[in-house]
Amino acid sequence: MELATNPRAVNLRQFKKQVIERKRTLKRFLTKLENERPRGIDKITPVIEQEVWSEVDCLTCANCCKKMSPTFTKQDLIRISAHLNMTVDAFKEKWLFFDKKDKDWMNVKQPCQFLDLKTNMCSIYEVRPADCAGFPHLSKKKAVDYMHVHKQNIEYCPATFKMVEKLKATLSLVQISRVR
Known part of the structure; x- marks a missing residue:
């Protein structure tokens, strides 16, 4: 635009x-x-x-989405992994890391793996993490x-x-x- x-x-x-x-x-x-x-x-x-x-x-x-990572709640993990036809463990292993200090699941990489960089739109918008929905x-x-x-x-x-x-x-x- x-x-x-x-x-x-x-x-x-x-x-x-x-x-x-x-x-x-x-x-x-x-x-x-x-x-x-x-x-x-x-x-x-x-x-x-x-x-x-x-x-x-x-x-x-x-x-x-480009410079920050949401935290993923247990409910987010269940909802998103089901949407992607993955187990929660497979989803975590592929996309997330556990921040021991804050005790949060977060994206391994930036920008977010679900961001379409051409449109700036989220590919999992309907099931995005609660942290994203409230941001x-x-x-x-x-x-x-x-x-x-x-x-x-x-x-x-x-x-x-x-x-x-x-x-x-x-x-x-x-x-x-x-x-x-």
């Missing part, structure tokens, strides 16, 4: 540049949110999330409990980056209006 024809297209070069410029500031902001837990944040995040999705087309990016976890019920996740994701996910920037701007405006 060309940028000119899709206003929601992600410019990955520009995104990388923004990350380099603002990553530290945004991570400090997220740490502050974790510590201060502002009231009303759970009402703000779904509104901002809607704005973000009107501005970002994931299929023009797919960084999550990038922008507006969860207890938003502050996901700030540590956003700290990791702002480097890879333009939607998360945009969400955090908008959240920072919104909360700054709320604080300014309270002072007046």
